[in-house]
Amino acid sequence: MNVLIVYAHPEPRSLNGSLKEFSVKRLRDAGHAVQGSDLYAMNWKAALDAGDSLAPATGDRFDPSRASKYAFENGLQSADIAAEQAKLKWADAVILQFPLWWFSMPAIMKGWVERVYAYGFAYGVGEHSDARWGDRYGEGTFAGKRAMLVVTTGGWESHYSPRGINGPIDDVLFPIQHGILYYPGFDVLPPFVVYRTSRIDEEKYAEARDALGERLDNLWNTAPIPFRAQNGGDYRVPELTLKDDIAPGRAGLGVHIK
Template sequence: MQVHIVHAHPEPKSFNAELTNRARVVFTDNGHGVNVSDLYAKSFDPIERGHHYLQRIDDGVFSPLAEQRHAYATHTVPHDVLEELLELERSDLLVLQFPLWWHAPPAILKGWFDRVFLNGGIYTSRKRYDAGHFRGRRALVSVTSGAPEAAFGPGARGGDPEVMLWPVQYSLHYLGFSVLRPQWTFGVQGHGYSYDDESLARHRLENGLKAWEDRLLAIHSEPCLRFPGWQDWDGQGRLSGEMKN
């Protein structure tokens, strides 16, 4: 199995970095290929803009979708985007590792979505959802939060984890990925946990890493989340049948 990990945290000593490093070791030690794309370390530009495209279809007005289609068709995709696409194309599993900031991923990861998943190439009007470009591949979101687990849930003060991750996971489904349940690590502050004394904090941190490792060892046998596909919608795109219930 080939794994592509997209890491989105600016601090190399962070707990997110520990999770990424642990994933790299687990997969490598078990004979899998691993590539890590550290977005901050490589100074990935998350802002989609005209100067990324050297052969513009229209120099007067920047239309992101049109320029993406043109770049894909003419093999002039920006180098940093092409680098990411080549890794995705050869990967069986995509892992997104990031902290929850303002109830969402860091801006650099949202920008990665904006720039890497090119209109007209990676998706079209019919090449999406269960007919998407990355069908047959799986995706896993691993996210940390500073608040403790008890603060999360429907109506809780920390918010509903399922709602906050819906845009990321649904976008992955939109692109054809089979999406695994997310891996949440709660109560992380900086390098450790802030809600306990130091010894208990370290114990919980190690337990979180061990749980992550154990899950990765059995990831190949996990079922995926159920999202609607073309067969679940009527002609207007509304849910029909058992998914509606």
């Protein structure tokens, strides 16, 4: 299988760097092909702007979505964007690895998403009508591919528990797992999270490494998070609210998981 690891940490000698190198070796030793996008090493341009299109400037007001659509459809995307899209097409599974900074991914990785997920490639695909609202949330360009987050955080696991001060880790990661990964069609596996990174000694590192190895070994047989498919019958279209008989009396992020 083909695995793409998109990685964001500025220090190669960090815990993240060590775990990333371990993942590459583990996957290759198991016979998988691996490509990587080390965003800091690549000096990835994070800001989406008019320079992402090679189309001649017209003087019109810059519309990010429209410019993205035109560049994608006409082969006028900047070379770095096109190269990352080719990796995503090639991959059977994608791993996003990053430290949790201020309750989200580092800005450089968010910029990777914003620039690489072009209109017509990762969003804006499929029929939009009163019967369907595009191919997304369970359908789309990446349907049939798998994705998983590998996340490190300085907080204790209890801080991210159901009653923890930071909120449940599944809620914290929901915008990434449901919005960035499930939206364009990935089957999203439960995240691999390493907590309290400042207290990782050799023994705890070995435990984290071995647990990650087990997750990598089972990348193709781990059950994905059972998010509800947009066009699977649970939502009204085009309102895209759950029907009254689905999870009655409940609200919040959890209702979008079966």
